[in-house]
Every structure is written in C-alpha cells, then in structure tokens.
Amino acid sequence: MTAALPETAWMPRDAARSAESQVREWLAARTGIAATELPLQRDTQDRPRLGGALDGHDISWSHSGDGLLLAFGTGVTLGVDMEWPHGKRKVAEIARRYFTPDEQAWLAVQSDAAARDHAFHRLWCAKEAVLKAHGHGLSFGLDRLQFAEIDGALRLDHADHALGEAASWRLHEWSPAPGYLAALAWRPR
Structure with missing residues (x-):
C-alpha cells in the first residue's frame, strides 16, 4: 500500500522574516490553530516536530532563492527540499x-x-x-x-x-x- 502524497505549498519567501514564522502562519491558516499556539517545536537534532492537537502530523520546509516550500502530512514522516x-x-x-x-x-x-x-x-x-x-x-x-x-x-x-x-x-x-x-x-x- 502506498501512502498518499502529503500536501505541499510554495510561496514567495519574505526575506525580512524567518522561514519558520511564515510556516507558522501557513500552518495556522491550514489548521485553525493560532500561530502563537501551534505545537511546533524542535527536537535535539533541530528537526521541526508537531505535537498536541497535531500529534500524528508532520511538517517540513525548505527555502532557496526567493521561494519557500512547505510539506504537511498525516500518519507519515516527511521531508522536503x-x-x-x-x-x-x-x-x-x-x-x-x-x-x-x-x-x-x-x-x-x-x-x-x-x-x-x-x-x-x-x-x-x-x-x-x-x-x-x-x-x-x-x-x-x-x-x-x-x-x-x-x-x-x-x-x-x-x-x-x-x-x-x-x-x-x-x-x-x-x-x-x-x-x-x-x-x-x-x-x-
């Protein structure tokens, strides 16, 4: 059985802000959880992890040039570049x-x-x-x-x-x- 393709989104990167702040805004709009309340933390390897109400979900992002790419999925471990x-x-x-x-x-x-x-x-x-x-x-x-x-x-x-x-x-x-x-x-x- 093949896991379904996780959701991805591309957006222009705002160089005046951290990529994580843009990710938090996108994730807040996607989940209905306020950006400041999102259970998004970093583990000991600095990998982003979701917990709380988003336990069982995973997120990853990458930025290059003027772009920011996000990936979000349920029941999977994911990474994007x-x-x-x-x-x-x-x-x-x-x-x-x-x-x-x-x-x-x-x-x-x-x-x-x-x-x-x-x-x-x-x-x-x-x-x-x-x-x-x-x-x-x-x-x-x-x-x-x-x-x-x-x-x-x-x-x-x-x-x-x-x-x-x-x-x-x-x-x-x-x-x-x-x-x-x-x-x-x-x-x-």
Missing part, C-alpha cells in the same frame, strides 16, 4: 565528495553539462528530503543513501539501516515554481 539551481555550484566536485560511485557514474553519462547539472540537483533534493525526514539532515552523510533513476523517476535504491528499508520511502519530484526543483520524501509512520 527545494533548490534554485543557479550554476554557481561545482557539481562534479561535490558529487565526487558526497555521492556514491553509482550516482557519480549516472551523472557522468548525462548528455551535457546542463543535463548533469539538472541531474545533480535532482539527486541533491532527493537525498536532502530523505535526510530531513530522518531528522539528522546532511550531517548523517549523503553517501549513506543511494538513488537510481528508474523509468525517469528517482527511487531510493539503497539506504543505511538507520534510515529503514529503502522500499518504504516514497519520493515525489517536481518543479514547484519556474526555475526550481523539489523533492518530497515520506514513509508511513
């Missing part, structure tokens, strides 16, 4: 350092530099989404999970045992706004 690829990253160098040999090989067979850059950002978003859901973020290690492209979609092919069974994770990739790439990872609780 969004990137605004702007060509300033040394993708080959980063991939050699942080991606698995199979992922590096997949990047190497892309048709040109633009395709490699796009594929790199897809992998980055997918990995970061899973690691945000896991709760340890990038410090866990990008090389401790491996994605493979199957029929045009990325799938978690292998994961460190701390992440659970690779097959239990779902991934949704999309462009939430022009010029942005995003990935939402989730698994049933």
Whole structure:
C-alpha cells in the first residue's frame, strides 16, 4: 500500500522574516490553530516536530532563492527540499565528495553539462528530503543513501539501516515554481 502524497505549498519567501514564522502562519491558516499556539517545536537534532492537537502530523520546509516550500502530512514522516539551481555550484566536485560511485557514474553519462547539472540537483533534493525526514539532515552523510533513476523517476535504491528499508520511502519530484526543483520524501509512520 502506498501512502498518499502529503500536501505541499510554495510561496514567495519574505526575506525580512524567518522561514519558520511564515510556516507558522501557513500552518495556522491550514489548521485553525493560532500561530502563537501551534505545537511546533524542535527536537535535539533541530528537526521541526508537531505535537498536541497535531500529534500524528508532520511538517517540513525548505527555502532557496526567493521561494519557500512547505510539506504537511498525516500518519507519515516527511521531508522536503527545494533548490534554485543557479550554476554557481561545482557539481562534479561535490558529487565526487558526497555521492556514491553509482550516482557519480549516472551523472557522468548525462548528455551535457546542463543535463548533469539538472541531474545533480535532482539527486541533491532527493537525498536532502530523505535526510530531513530522518531528522539528522546532511550531517548523517549523503553517501549513506543511494538513488537510481528508474523509468525517469528517482527511487531510493539503497539506504543505511538507520534510515529503514529503502522500499518504504516514497519520493515525489517536481518543479514547484519556474526555475526550481523539489523533492518530497515520506514513509508511513
């Protein structure tokens, strides 16, 4: 059984305010709980957690460029990442350092530099989404999970045992706004 796709929302990021304050406003409108009363806290790894009346729900967000992306779901553990690829990253160098040999090989067979850059950002978003859901973020290690492209979609092919069974994770990739790439990872609780 596949868990339903959690809810997502993209909005322009107000750089004068914290992303969390914008998330609280969105979540307040979504749940009817005042932003100041939301049971949104951070755990010891700084991962956002919902409790109280929202126990059983999960939330994640990401910001890049001028955008803010939120994900909200019930009965799932989720993470979301969004990137605004702007060509300033040394993708080959980063991939050699942080991606698995199979992922590096997949990047190497892309048709040109633009395709490699796009594929790199897809992998980055997918990995970061899973690691945000896991709760340890990038410090866990990008090389401790491996994605493979199957029929045009990325799938978690292998994961460190701390992440659970690779097959239990779902991934949704999309462009939430022009010029942005995003990935939402989730698994049933």
